[in-house]
Amino acid sequence: MEKNEILEALSALAQETRLDVFRLLVRAGDKGMLAGEIAQALECRQNTMSTHLAIMNRAGLVTNSREGRSIRYAADMEGMSALLTYLMEDCCDGRPELCSPVLNVLAMAKETEGAV
Incomplete structure (x- = not known):
């Protein structure tokens, strides 16, 4: 985006x-x-x-x-995913532990969506 x-x-x-x-x-x-x-x-x-x-x-x-x-x-949800990706892509600055809680929630949501 x-x-x-x-x-x-x-x-x-x-x-x-x-x-x-x-x-x-x-x-x-x-x-x-x-x-x-x-x-x-x-x-x-x-x-x-x-x-x-x-x-x-x-x-x-x-x-x-x-x-x-x-x-x-x-x-x-594709639009929201693109928005979140844009906001999160540079957030970690070499420290992935800062973003991992948010990314884990997003990954779980995507898995749930695929299971439906």
């Missing part, structure tokens, strides 16, 4: 509702949720939620697919 893409993703997540949306969609898994379901779950007006989802889509944090007149959203 380029630096401007990283900044866009971080900016998108630096807002309370959008952070809640991302976490909700991570819990929903590959199935994702319809936009209306997301708005209802987070007690947010649908037009406001549409704006949040558009920002997150442009930032590479969610994917969408049309289902008739509705749009289903899912967390873009």
Whole structure:
């Protein structure tokens, strides 16, 4: 990812509702949720939620697919993985023990994802 893409993703997540949306969609898994379901779950007006989802889509944090007149959203785990990789790639400075707890959690999550 380029630096401007990283900044866009971080900016998108630096807002309370959008952070809640991302976490909700991570819990929903590959199935994702319809936009209306997301708005209802987070007690947010649908037009406001549409704006949040558009920002997150442009930032590479969610994917969408049309289902008739509705749009289903899912967390873009590849986008989040690229963001985390960018943030973590230079963190250890020759001391892998500093990053190993985070990397272990990510590795376990990836294994769990592959087992489903």
